[in-house]
Amino acid sequence: MGPRTGSTQVTQEQIVLALSVLLFVAFSVTLKGFFAPGNLLALVQNVSILGILGLGMAIAIIGRGIDLAIVTTMTMMTAWVLSLAGHGTPPLTAAAAGFCLSAVIGIVLGVLIAYVEIPAIFATLAMASVIYGFSRMVLVGEDLVYVPPSASWTRVAGNAVTLGVPNNVVFFLSFAALVAAFFRFTKPGRFLLSMGDNPFRARIVGIPVRPMIVLQYVASSLTGFAAGLIMAMLIGSMNTRQVNSTMVYDVILVVVLGGVGLSGGRGGVRNVLVGTLLIGILLNGMTIMDVPYILQNLIKGLILLVAIIVDSFVNPRDEQTSQQGDI
Amino acid sequence: MSTMIKRVATIAAILASVGGLAGAGARAAEYDDGLTVKFQETVKGKKVVLIVISSGMDIAQGLAAGLTRQAQDLGYELSVRDYNWNNDQGAQAISQAISEKPDVLVVQNLDMQAYASLFKRAIKEGVKTIQVQVKSTVNTDAYVGVDWYQIAHKNISKLVSLCSPKAGKSGKIAILQGTPNNPTNFVGMKAVEDVLAEHPEITAVSKASADWDASKAHGVVATVLKQTPDLCGYMGFWDGQDAGMAAAVAEAGLKGKVFVTSSGAGEKSTCDKVTDGSFDNYVAYNIPLVTRELGAAVAVALQQNTKAGAYPYANYVPGRELTKATFSPDQCWSLEQLKQTPWK
Numbered sequence: 001m002g003p004r005t006g007s008t009q010v011t012q013e014q015i016v017l018a019l020s021v022l023l024f025v026a027f028s029v030t031l032k033g034f035f036a037p038g039n040l041l042a043l044v045q046n047v048s049i050l051g052i053l054g055l056g057m058a059i060a061i062i063g064r065g066i067d068l069a070i071v072t073t074m075t076m077m078t079a080w081v082l083s084l085a086g087h088g089t090p091p092l093t094a095a096a097a098g099f100c101l102s103a104v105i106g107i108v109l110g111v112l113i114a115y116v117e118i119p120a121i122f123a124t125l126a127m128a129s130v131i132y133g134f135s136r137m138v139l140v141g142e143d144l145v146y147v148p149p150s151a152s153w154t155r156v157a158g159n160a161v162t163l164g165v166p167n168n169v170v171f172f173l174s175f176a177a178l179v180a181a182f183f184r185f186t187k188p189g190r191f192l193l194s195m196g197d198n199p200f201r202a203r204i205v206g207i208p209v210r211p212m213i214v215l216q217y218v219a220s221s222l223t224g225f226a227a228g229l230i231m232a233m234l235i236g237s238m239n240t241r242q243v244n245s246t247m248v249y250d251v252i253l254v255v256v257l258g259g260v261g262l263s264g265g266r267g268g269v270r271n272v273l274v275g276t277l278l279i280g281i282l283l284n285g286m287t288i289m290d291v292p293y294i295l296q297n298l299i300k301g302l303i304l305l306v307a308i309i310v311d312s313f314v315n316p317r318d319e320q321t322s323q324q325g326d327i
Numbered sequence: 328m329s330t331m332i333k334r335v336a337t338i339a340a341i342l343a344s345v346g347g348l349a350g351a352g353a354r355a356a357e358y359d360d361g362l363t364v365k366f367q368e369t370v371k372g373k374k375v376v377l378i379v380i381s382s383g384m385d386i387a388q389g390l391a392a393g394l395t396r397q398a399q400d401l402g403y404e405l406s407v408r409d410y411n412w413n414n415d416q417g418a419q420a421i422s423q424a425i426s427e428k429p430d431v432l433v434v435q436n437l438d439m440q441a442y443a444s445l446f447k448r449a450i451k452e453g454v455k456t457i458q459v460q461v462k463s464t465v466n467t468d469a470y471v472g473v474d475w476y477q478i479a480h481k482n483i484s485k486l487v488s489l490c491s492p493k494a495g496k497s498g499k500i501a502i503l504q505g506t507p508n509n510p511t512n513f514v515g516m517k518a519v520e521d522v523l524a525e526h527p528e529i530t531a532v533s534k535a536s537a538d539w540d541a542s543k544a545h546g547v548v549a550t551v552l553k554q555t556p557d558l559c560g561y562m563g564f565w566d567g568q569d570a571g572m573a574a575a576v577a578e579a580g581l582k583g584k585v586f587v588t589s590s591g592a593g594e595k596s597t598c599d600k601v602t603d604g605s606f607d608n609y610v611a612y613n614i615p616l617v618t619r620e621l622g623a624a625v626a627v628a629l630q631q632n633t634k635a636g637a638y639p640y641a642n643y644v645p646g647r648e649l650t651k652a653t654f655s656p657d658q659c660w661s662l663e664q665l666k667q668t669p670w671k
Contacts, residue, residue, distance in 0.1 A: 033554045042553050046546035136383065143383035144567045146596050159578045166578075235541045235571040240383065241412060242540060287550045293507055293536035 012259035012307075012314050013271050020278040027285045034288060041166060047254075047280035048172035049231050053247075054254040054272045055179045056223025061255055062183075063216040064196040064264030065113060065120035069105070069128040070224040071248045076135035077102045078228030079238045082145040091151040098225060105131060106221030110214030132243050146237045158233025171230050175223070180269040188215060197265030246297075253300065254279050257307040261314070366630065371402040373430040373629050378420050380435050382409040385592040385662075386460060386614055387435060392665040393618030394433070394625065403430075403629065414441040421445045425454055431628045433621065436461035439510050450636035455628045459621050460612070461510050466639040468628055471621045473612045474643040479515030481648055482562050482588040483522045485608045487529050489586055490559035497557040498529050503544055503572055504536040505564050515564050532558065541571030548575035558585055566591030566600065566609070573605035583607075593647065598659035601649045610646040615660045617644045 028035035053070060060067040077098045084094035105127070112123040147155060160167050183189040191212050195202040203209045232238050258275025260267030282303075286296050357363065377394055379387035391407045398405035408424070410417035414437055421442055424432050432454050436442060443465040449456045450467060460472035490496045502519055505512045516534075523529060533551045537544035544563070552558060552575065561576065563569030569589035576585050586607045591597050593611025600606045620642050649658055 036553065039550065039553045042546075042549045046549060049542060141383060142385070142388075143381055144385070146570070146599075155574075159574065231542050235545050235574045237541055237567070237570045239539075239541060239567055244412060245538065245540065283546070284550055287533070287535055287547050288554055290533050290535060293504065293538070296536075 012310055013267075013274055015310070016257055016259060016278055017274050020274065020281055023278070023281050023285065027281065027288075031285060031288050034285065039284070041164075041169070043280045043284040044169050044172075044277075045166045046283060047276050048168045049227050049234075050250060050254055050279065051172045051272065051276040052175050052227040052230065053224060053251045054258075054276055055175055055269065056220040056227070057251045057255045058260050058267065058269070058272050059179065059192070059216060059223065060120070060220040061260055061262060062196045062264060062267060063192045063213065064199060065213070065216060066124060066252075066262075067109070067217060067220040067224075068121065068124040068248055069109065069131060070124075070220055070251065071245075072128040072131045072243050073102055073105050073221050074224035074228035074231075075238060075240055075242045076131055076140065077105075077225045078232050079145045079240050080135060080139040081229070082147055082151075082232060082238055083140050083142070085151050086145065086148040088150075091148075091154065095229065098229075099222070102221045102225035103218055106218030107214055109221065110217040113217065114210040114213035128243070132240075136240070140240060143241055144237060144239050147232055154233045155236055158230065168230050168234055175226070176269050176273060183268050188212060192216060193265055195265075249304065250279070250300070253304045253307070256311055257303065259311075259314070262308070262311055263316075367402070370626065370629050373403040374427075375403055375405050375431045375433065375625060375629075376424040376427065376429040377405060377407045377433045378417065378424060378435065379407065379409045380417075380437055381411050382407075385594040385597075386612065388662055389592065389594070389614040389660065389665050390433075390435065390459060390618055390621060392662055393615075393622055396666060397622045397625070401626070410437075412437065414438070418442065418445060421449070425449050425452055428452070428454060431455045431457060431625055433457045433459055433625065435459050436463050436510075438508065439464050439513075453635045455635045457621070457624050457628060460617065462641075466636075468636055468639060469624045470639075470641040470643075471624050472617055472644060473646055475510055475514035476518045477643070478511075478590050478610050478612070478646045479518035479564065480522065481610050481646060482590060482608060483519045485648075486560040486562050486586060486588055487522055487526050490529060491526070492528050496559045499532050499555055499558050500529060500560045500562065501533040501535075501548075501551050501555070501558060502531050503547065503561060503563045503569065504534060505539040505568055506536060509539075512564050519562070537568055537571070539565060539568045541568055541574075544568045544571030545575045548572045549579065552576065552579045552581065552585070560586035560588065563587075563589045565589070566597045566606070569606070570600065573600060577605065590646065593649070593659055595659045595661045598649070598654075598656075601651055601654055604651055607650065609649045611649055611658070613644055613647045615665060618665060620644055 033039060053074065056070055057067055081094045081098035084097060085091045109124060109127055112118050113120050158167060162170050183193060191202065191207045195207060195209055195212060199209055228238065254275035255272055256262060257278060258267070258271035258273070260271045286299070375394070375398065377391060379391060381387055387409065394405055395407070408420050410420050417437065418441065421434060422445065425448060432449055434442065434456065436458060439461070443463050446456055446463055446465045446467050456467035457469045457471060458467055462470045462472070486500055488494070490498055490500050492498045504516065507513060523531060532555050535547045535551070537547050548561065548571070561572055563572050566589050573587055576582055576587055582604060587605065588608040589606045590610040591612065592614050601609050624642065647658060
């Protein structure tokens with residue numbers, strides 16, 4: 001079964017893009033100060049960390065999985081790096097240690113899912129608790145860890161502007177280009193798409209499905225870690241309580257909203273960009289309008305619901321390949 | 328040679344035992360002013376349970392360090408438990424503690440409602456209960472901690488006086504909330520609204536929430552700053568979140584131009600944000616004082632042979648305002664310092 005063409009004339013990506021344009025025009029006309037270069041940059045900047053996490057999540061979802069541990073990995077590994085640096089480890093050595101442990105987390109996740117064959121949704125959910133518990137007991141003593149003075153140069157880099165564009169937007173776009181190139185030009189990228197579409201077919205044609213799944217979770221874990229470092233460079237701290245927040249749902253929201261199919265094999269970087277953009281416009285507009293917190297959450301929740309409903313119509317479950325535990 | 332060593336060792340052992348006896352003798356003959364011995368005997372061996380929000384939270388670490396030190400000095404048994412920001416786990420921990428019948432139960436609340444019925448049960452079952460830092464709607468034997476209204480009142484009053492058109496400023500300020508149902512935020516917002524009602528010349532252009540999350544705070548503040556170029560001041564409710572607020576202000580090149588106020592535990596690492604100019608006004612909870620007052624409340628509860636909950640009282644510990652101009656290092660505390668402060 002090849003890519004479905006012609007089954008739907010309008011893709012979800014196009015709907016969301018049109019919706020973004022509509023919202024953008026509406027806000028530009030009605031909200032004073034929305035359509036200003038400064039605000040538009042701030043708009044993208046405010047969602048760029050979410051966007052980077054979205055790219056990591058997209059890798060997991062496109063390969064027919066999900067990484068519910070991505071926010072926990074991001075938070076605890078970054079907090080560990082800051083904590084190490086705060087106790088005298090050189091910042092770059094600390095970051096290298098965080099990188100290695102994040103990769104190990106990805107390998108453990110991948111092995112659990114590929115070889116032990118635990119559904120991704122349960123494996124990553126359980127691992128999120130394990131990562132948090134282990135980190136809190138052994139690695140990080142405080143709830144809130146600040147960037148130590150020895151690494152204050154990272155704050156300068158995090159807050160700097162390159163050619164008029166804030167650095168974390170630059171990071172986001174470079175990451176997006178990297179992931180796009182991975183899917184388009186590399187063998188593992190093509191394999192991942194094929195596996196997501198139909199894992200049985202992928203195995204028959206000789207794709208090493210199990211090692212590829214491990215790679216998929218290493219990639220999502222490392223993307224999470226990178227997002228955490230960029231966040232710490234920007235705001236100067238890492239709050240481990242973020243683990244208990246609803247952030248992971250926001251990440252799924254930008255991915256699914258843009259049109260990456262939850263059943264795998266569909267979508268790419270462009271979808272994440274479109275989803276991130278819509279959420280960015282929405283958050284920015286709601287902040288300018290001073291919409292109360294509870295209402296903001298309600299609006300976000302409703303949008304996620306609609307996106308999932310649309311997704312189930314546009315990307316219906318494939319009866320031949322779906323199995324228990326699929327999302 | 329070896330006999331020499333043996334002889335020295337024997338002499339040393341004799342000296343040590345004589346010294347030990349002398350020490351014991353001195354203690355037995357300690358002066359009793361009528362309460363000294365009674366105090367020591369009453370407090371010794373008693374059981375105290377401290378339940379805190381999280382073992383990684385600066386406030387909780389301070390409280391635990393202070394009480395641990397007191398327990399060592401006075402000889403009571405202290406058990407510290409934490410519920411990791413989870414009210415369900417907290418409820419379980421309190422139920423468990425009530426069934427263990429400690430002499431005093433100390434609880435750091437996360438919100439004002441969650442443990443109300445559990446506190447009633449503790450009192451009914453005769454467990455003396457002290458609430459610390461956040462008070463539930465139910466009164467127990469004692470409350471020790473800050474007055475959230477006063478903390479926010481100090482910050483908003485400062486902001487209003489600095490940003491007033493009378494002082495040549497725009498009169499525009501913004502408030503960064505955390506989550507609306509938390510007492511820090513809920514009670515604090517009452518103070519903000521009361522002060523703003525008295526000052527119609529001041530307008531709050533934004534009252535957005537950032538979920539106690541520094542990166543969300545950064546996003547909100549960056550947007551509001553772009554929207555209101557003549558913004559005079561920004562007020563937050565907790566330093567952890569407000570770090571993102573300060574970062575956004577600095578990033579916009581407005582450090583020192585937009586007045587930033589915050590509040591928090593006042594631990595050393597956050598005090599750096601006062602000295603580096605990130606926070607122009609910072610109200611610290613004065614945790615060393617809260618810890619001392621909590622220790623006093625525990626000592627009283629252990630000695631008084633009254634019925635649990637019979638005489639509820641409060642001890643509101645005033646917050647301490649820190650600014651760069653008036654800063655001195657002794658205004659901040661560190662965990663090490665609290666661990667070492669003796670109680671006797």
